[in-house]
Amino acid sequence: MSNKIDNEVLSASPNKSMQRVQASLARRYAKERRFRRMGISAVITGLLFLSLLFGSIISNGYTAFWQTYIQIEVHFDAEMLDPQGQRSPEALSAANYGGLVKRSLRQMFPQVKKRSDKRKLYHLVSSGAAFQLREMVMNNPQLIGSTALIWVAADDDVDMLMKGHINRHKPEADRRMKDQQISWVDELLQQGRIEQRFNTTFFTAGDSREPELAGIRGAVMGSIFTLLITLALSLPIGVAAALYLEEFAPTNRLTDLIEVNINNLAAVPSIVFGLLGLAVFIGFFGMPRSVPIVGGLVLTLMTLPTIIIASRAALKSVPPSIREAALGIGASRMQTVFHHVLPQALPGMLTGTIIGMAQALGETAPLLMIGMVAFIVDIPGNVMDPSTALPVQIYLWADSPERAFAERTSAAIMVLLAFLITMNTLAVLLRKKFERRW
Amino acid sequence: MQTNTLYNSSATQPDNCINIQSSIASDDCHTVGNTSVKNPRMNCRNVDVFYADKQAINQVTLDIGRNEVIAMIGPSGCGKSTFLRCLNRMNDTIDSCRISGEILLDGQNIYDKRQDVVPLRAQVGMVFQKPNPFPKSIYENVAYGPRIHGLTSTKSDLDIIVESSLNRAGLWDEVKDRLNQPGTGLSGGQQQRLCIARTIAVGPEVILMDEPCSALDPIATAKIEELIDELHEEYTIVIVTHSMQQAARVSQRTAYFHLGNLIEVGETNQIFSNPRHKLTEDYITGRFG
Amino acid sequence: MNEMTEGHTVKRFDEEMQFLHRLVLEIGGLAQDQLKRAVQTLNDKDPATAREVIKRDQELNDLDIQADEEFINLIIKRQPMAKDLREIITISKAVSDLERVGDEVRKIAQLTIHIYDTDRSLPTLQILRDINTMANFVSNMLSASLMAFDKLDISRAIKVIRQDVELEEEYKSALRRLSTFVMEDARSVGHMIDVALGLRALERIGGHAKNIAGYVVFLVTSKDVRHDSLDAIEATLKLHDPRS
Numbered sequence: 001m002s003n004k005i006d007n008e009v010l011s012a013s014p015n016k017s018m019q020r021v022q023a024s025l026a027r028r029y030a031k032e033r034r035f036r037r038m039g040i041s042a043v044i045t046g047l048l049f050l051s052l053l054f055g056s057i058i059s060n061g062y063t064a065f066w067q068t069y070i071q072i073e074v075h076f077d078a079e080m081l082d083p084q085g086q087r088s089p090e091a092l093s094a095a096n097y098g099g100l101v102k103r104s105l106r107q108m109f110p111q112v113k114k115r116s117d118k119r120k121l122y123h124l125v126s127s128g129a130a131f132q133l134r135e136m137v138m139n140n141p142q143l144i145g146s147t148a149l150i151w152v153a154a155d156d157d158v159d160m161l162m163k164g165h166i167n168r169h170k171p172e173a174d175r176r177m178k179d180q181q182i183s184w185v186d187e188l189l190q191q192g193r194i195e196q197r198f199n200t201t202f203f204t205a206g207d208s209r210e211p212e213l214a215g216i217r218g219a220v221m222g223s224i225f226t227l228l229i230t231l232a233l234s235l236p237i238g239v240a241a242a243l244y245l246e247e248f249a250p251t252n253r254l255t256d257l258i259e260v261n262i263n264n265l266a267a268v269p270s271i272v273f274g275l276l277g278l279a280v281f282i283g284f285f286g287m288p289r290s291v292p293i294v295g296g297l298v299l300t301l302m303t304l305p306t307i308i309i310a311s312r313a314a315l316k317s318v319p320p321s322i323r324e325a326a327l328g329i330g331a332s333r334m335q336t337v338f339h340h341v342l343p344q345a346l347p348g349m350l351t352g353t354i355i356g357m358a359q360a361l362g363e364t365a366p367l368l369m370i371g372m373v374a375f376i377v378d379i380p381g382n383v384m385d386p387s388t389a390l391p392v393q394i395y396l397w398a399d400s401p402e403r404a405f406a407e408r409t410s411a412a413i414m415v416l417l418a419f420l421i422t423m424n425t426l427a428v429l430l431r432k433k434f435e436r437r438w
Numbered sequence: 439m440q441t442n443t444l445y446n447s448s449a450t451q452p453d454n455c456i457n458i459q460s461s462i463a464s465d466d467c468h469t470v471g472n473t474s475v476k477n478p479r480m481n482c483r484n485v486d487v488f489y490a491d492k493q494a495i496n497q498v499t500l501d502i503g504r505n506e507v508i509a510m511i512g513p514s515g516c517g518k519s520t521f522l523r524c525l526n527r528m529n530d531t532i533d534s535c536r537i538s539g540e541i542l543l544d545g546q547n548i549y550d551k552r553q554d555v556v557p558l559r560a561q562v563g564m565v566f567q568k569p570n571p572f573p574k575s576i577y578e579n580v581a582y583g584p585r586i587h588g589l590t591s592t593k594s595d596l597d598i599i600v601e602s603s604l605n606r607a608g609l610w611d612e613v614k615d616r617l618n619q620p621g622t623g624l625s626g627g628q629q630q631r632l633c634i635a636r637t638i639a640v641g642p643e644v645i646l647m648d649e650p651c652s653a654l655d656p657i658a659t660a661k662i663e664e665l666i667d668e669l670h671e672e673y674t675i676v677i678v679t680h681s682m683q684q685a686a687r688v689s690q691r692t693a694y695f696h697l698g699n700l701i702e703v704g705e706t707n708q709i710f711s712n713p714r715h716k717l718t719e720d721y722i723t724g725r726f727g
Numbered sequence: 728m729n730e731m732t733e734g735h736t737v738k739r740f741d742e743e744m745q746f747l748h749r750l751v752l753e754i755g756g757l758a759q760d761q762l763k764r765a766v767q768t769l770n771d772k773d774p775a776t777a778r779e780v781i782k783r784d785q786e787l788n789d790l791d792i793q794a795d796e797e798f799i800n801l802i803i804k805r806q807p808m809a810k811d812l813r814e815i816i817t818i819s820k821a822v823s824d825l826e827r828v829g830d831e832v833r834k835i836a837q838l839t840i841h842i843y844d845t846d847r848s849l850p851t852l853q854i855l856r857d858i859n860t861m862a863n864f865v866s867n868m869l870s871a872s873l874m875a876f877d878k879l880d881i882s883r884a885i886k887v888i889r890q891d892v893e894l895e896e897e898y899k900s901a902l903r904r905l906s907t908f909v910m911e912d913a914r915s916v917g918h919m920i921d922v923a924l925g926l927r928a929l930e931r932i933g934g935h936a937k938n939i940a941g942y943v944v945f946l947v948t949s950k951d952v953r954h955d956s957l958d959a960i961e962a963t964l965k966l967h968d969p970r971s
Contacts (some may be wrong), residue, residue: 056689238559250533251533293448319570321566321568321570322567322570322572322573323531324564324570325566325570325571325572325633325636326572326582327559328526328528328559328563328564328565328566328637329560329563329564329582329583329636329637329639329640330555330556330557330558330560330563330583330586330587330588330640331556331557331582331583331586332556335586339582339586340572344573346671411726585948623753643943666804682808683806686808709814710808710809711812711813711949712809712813712949713810719809719810720734722809723735723807723808723809723810723811724735724736724737724740724805724811725734725735725736726736
């Protein structure tokens, strides 16, 4: 039957089949156009969401890069700082700088008498102002007895008010800044004693309970140490494993099993690696909690499958003719792999590694399990110092109720994204560089 | 119709040979023609090759003479390339491949446990179907073999080897001014000659060529054929080719493979003018299938 | 047609080979017909028809040229190997032999014209008798060799080769008989030379028939036997006989 139909179609005169083709052309082109439109709209939707994401993060976060400062006049009263006149560092460091700041504020607003009002007044400047003064005195004890105009960081509520995040028209009870405080701020503003400056604290300080004192340096250093550990372990191990599996291992049940398990490992939720790290590295080996070395080990476990799979794909893409060529003139297997196959596969391997690293950089869950979620003020100096990591820092700040932490969260996300984009760009550049060699 | 007058009585038997499995133990598949030569470079005795359970080569016995070009022809999947790759143990890289029988190079069994494949492959070089220069410079391509085998100790010795190899491959004049440029930038025919230069740089005795011209245009092919003609004064060349004209042009002896059997071997002139086996005749006159 | 020309994967190759094969038979048929008619003109004392025969030789020449073109085209297109190559070479040689047969036939027709289109006295019929018998013999040889070619029949081909030996004997004795005629009557010497040339032409035709038979042996056995002795040929043949 079908033969008959075929014959009919075949026996149709060329003219007739041309007519049929013409008739179906419009439909075919319409289909093609529809398909193309669908593709374009998918891309546009994706871009739209992406720009929405970036837009909201940037619009929320860009203000975090500025910080409000208040100028106060401080008299470094020798009576108050060093009643004994010893000028010893111990005495100086233990002195009451907070009182110094408070006195300055009282002098600036002498009309404030009530105790509760005074407390409100003290809230205008950050608690960090006292530390700032101490540092100045510690560095230069000659300051004692003199009077200076000093810019100190404003409290986060003042900062928010200045940035317009606190609505003056709301009922007084609903806002964190009371009418009285707002009037003081306005007064200071008129005197030119309030200013917005670039927020260097954000990049140089560790975490803090006070938003205006909180920075990401600690988290960045923690992330860098963690990633260094991860890179140092996962790149050689991953590449070696891939090389062995792809070039040397015989194909048998065992290697099949290993291959399947590596693929499975890549799909294991990252928190499971965290639990594993907790149990093995901290529980069994007794390593300290919250340290980058444990974080690096855990992230190594998580990144290894990615690197192995990417490296194997890179090795597979090296044409077998190169291997044959090398073997054919009597190169040993090792020589073949290291002289010819590896150099060809390296760009792909590096790309895979950097993508794995980027993944590790953004990973939170396993780090939570091994305690890198702790509140750590000090900036870690080596891989054994307790620290946190950028995504964990973001997670912590996102949890904080203060409005000022919300913008710092976004700012931290921007920093993280900047790192990710840099790494991906590096991956692309490396690949291009290696591929262009020939 | 007096078909029978055409062939001797053995010609009616090849039908039995087509089923390899049934013929393993039988003597039906005697190769037609003289498989031995005087003072051979390589002797293959009853070579069987299996890929897993599938037999790819069945009881092939063949001598390869000194300074001769021997061509292997046959339809696709007839085992000629497999057999060629047995001669320098390139099949070792395939896990499922099993070989029995013996292959001697200058009287030494190359499948002996004591035989190291690395020096073997230096003795029996190989040129592949697709030109496959390393993604390195022309100089490095040729110098690589001598370097890994430690054939030279000084740079100037290496330079001499590179120049003479390129010279013998007929490529020196074309590339002497750009030795540091990548080998992959050459034309297909030049790349293949570079591969030949790379092979002869390690000083082999036998050169295996697996369809060396199938990716080349006729002019490049002619240059390779001319090269083969020159090289066979120094080397033994075993060439697998799909082009019967090429086999006729370059070789002194020709072997015809069919479904893993060596059907016929003989002087090239005899094979192409008066093959004795019906399968050979059908293949070379284009009556296959 | 036969296994020499059939069975190629490229069907067009079969057709071209068969066309050439038929072309040989066609040329052979034409040559045979020419031979028969030329001899007939001698018997009929018909110089007019003899002229026609001579004219018709042009057809044979044209076919020869056509065949040559076909060989070249076929070799260019197909690059024949082994038995295809032998078939082509056999056909090519057979065609040129047949063309020469045509030339020899022209000589016989010329003989008719010489004898009957002049005012010379006519020869006795006795002189011409040998021409007739030899023409018959040669014509049989020619058709046998063509048959052998068509059917790839070695035994028939061998028979033609053997007949050529007989023909040689026949030719020699005919020449001896002619010389006795000359001795009897010296005036007939002019005719005698003409007739001798005719006999010589017939002997040459027989030779060409033998060549064609030799090509058939070469085609089938790939042994060139044209210059071998009969015994050697038969030895070769035995090698190829399935019953031996």
